[in-house]
Amino acid sequence: xxxxxxxxxxxxxxxxxxxxxxxxxxxxxxxxxxxxxxxxxxxxxxxxxxxxxxxxxxxxxxxxxxx
Numbered sequence: 693x694x695x696x697x698x699x700x701x702x703x704x705x706x707x708x709x710x711x712x713x714x715x716x717x718x719x720x721x722x723x724x725x726x727x728x729x730x731x732x733x734x735x736x737x738x739x740x741x742x743x744x745x746x747x748x749x750x751x752x753x754x755x756x757x758x759x
């Protein structure tokens with residue numbers, strides 16, 4: 693579970709966790725830290741949509757004819 697650290701704390705799997713960091717820790721440990729007020733759960737963000745692919749190929753080339 694992804695969590696944002698609010699206060700400095702210790703998690704057995706990741707060592708010391710500093711404030712304002714986002715970590716992915718085990719659900720069981722995360723629930724305990726949330727209940728104690730050390731961390732808050734991070735909501736899953738929607739992935740940004742890829743830009744639309746455009747076709748910029750030139751169909752015809754206009755060239756002036758020589759006289």
